[in-house]
Amino acid sequence: MSFSKPRWIPLDENTLHPNPFTQFELWWAEAVDVVREPEAICVATADASGQPRARMVLLRGRDERGFCFYTNYESRKGEDLEENPRASLLWYVEPLGRQVRIEGNVEKVSIEESDAYFADRPRGHQLGAHASQQSRPIESRSALQDAVDVVGGTFEGKDVPRPNHWGGYRIVPTFFEFWQHREDRIHDRVFYTPQGNGTWNLKRHQP
Ligand SMILES: Cc1cc2nc3c(=O)[nH]c(=O)nc-3n(C[C@H](O)[C@H](O)[C@H](O)COP(=O)(O)O)c2cc1C
Numbered sequence: 001m002s003f004s005k006p007r008w009i010p011l012d013e014n015t016l017h018p019n020p021f022t023q024f025e026l027w028w029a030e031a032v033d034v035v036r037e038p039e040a041i042c043v044a045t046a047d048a049s050g051q052p053r054a055r056m057v058l059l060r061g062r063d064e065r066g067f068c069f070y071t072n073y074e075s076r077k078g079e080d081l082e083e084n085p086r087a088s089l090l091w092y093v094e095p096l097g098r099q100v101r102i103e104g105n106v107e108k109v110s111i112e113e114s115d116a117y118f119a120d121r122p123r124g125h126q127l128g129a130h131a132s133q134q135s136r137p138i139e140s141r142s143a144l145q146d147a148v149d150v151v152g153g154t155f156e157g158k159d160v161p162r163p164n165h166w167g168g169y170r171i172v173p174t175f176f177e178f179w180q181h182r183e184d185r186i187h188d189r190v191f192y193t194p195q196g197n198g199t200w201n202l203k204r205h206q207p
Contacts, residue, residue: 007034007095007096008096008097008180008181008182008183009096009180010180010182010188011178011179011180011188011190012188013190013202013203013204016178016190016202018199018200018202019200020173020176020178020192020200021062021063021064021173023176023178023192024062024100024176025062027093027096027098027100027178028062030093030096031093031096031098034093034095034096035093035094035095037058038059038093039058039059039060040056040057040058040059041056041057041058041059041067041069041089041090041091042054042055042056042057042089042090042091042092043055043056043057043069043077043087043088043089043090043171044087044088044089044090045077045080045081045084045086045087046080046084046086047079047080047083047084048083048084053076053077053080054090055077057069057070057071058070059089059091060117060168061109061113061117061168061170065170065172066104066107066170066171066172066173067089067102067170067171067173068109068113068168068169068170068171069168069169070114070117070118070166070167070168070169071134071166071167071168071169072129072132072133072134072135072165072166073108073164073165073166073167074133074134074135074165075134075135076134076135077135081106081169085105085106085107086103086104086105086106087103087104087106087169087171088101088102088103089101089102089103089171090102097180097181097182098178098179098180098181099177099179100176100177100178100179101175101176101177101179102171102173102175102176102177103173103174103175104171104172104173104174104175105171105172105174106169106170106171106172107169107170107172108167108168108169108170109167109168109169109170111167113168114162114166114167114168115162117168118162118166118167119159119162123160126160126162127148127151127152127155127160128148129162129163129166130151130155130160130163131144131147131148131150131151132144132147174193174194175191175192175193176191176192176200177189177190177191177192177205178190178192182207185207186207187207188204188207189204189205189206189207190202190203190204190205191203191204191205
């Protein structure tokens with residue numbers, strides 16, 4: 001991994017891959033060499049009133065069905081998505097001067113996918129998923145630790161099952177933007193919008 005010299009590669013709509021999922025994978029392959037945690041991605045939701053809310057999550061699944069992250073379904077973001085199942089993802093790759101914005105509809109991943117992901121997590125994470133009522137207030141750190149200890153006792157010597165309130169969401173893209181920093185500040189931006197037949201329209205936009 002090198003943080004030394006920026007490698008800003010101009011973005012050309014004629015050489016971008018016609019499939020934005022593939023283009024994302026091409027940028028991903030370059031990001032993993034220069035970013036410590038490329039999975040860190042911002043997800044923005046909005047409630048029914050339109051109030052936006054953004055926070056970081058870890059991107060844990062990517063394929064042509066969409067982009068997945070895992071969380072507590074009863075969290076604030078879970079409530080937002082219940083009211084308004086749409087989201088925007090923002091991925092920033094600072095050393096390469098790149099950002100990707102994705103917008104789309106949100107669905108829960110299958111129970112099987114959530115089970116498989118949960119089963120793979122370290123035990124401490126599994127206990128935390130049971131103990132933490134994510135986004136709810138709590139009087140102290142020690143009260144939270146007590147809750148973890150209680151759960152630890154409950155599952156002592158046993159596998160920890162996935163709680164029903166915890167699982168994955170998949171953002172099914174309806175829009176991508178690939179943005180490339182340029183030294184002269186006349187940055188490159190290319191939008192992908194679906195053409196309705198499984199293919200995407202690419203269009204340069206002004207910076
Ligand atoms: C780098 C990073 C990665 C994170 N990954 C996750 C994640 O994968 N899932 C999750 O629920 N929260 C994750 N968090 C915590 C969230 O940002 C957030 O605090 C939490 O999900 C509660 O958000 P909410 O109250 O808006 O629902 C992460 C935070 C950071 C800084």
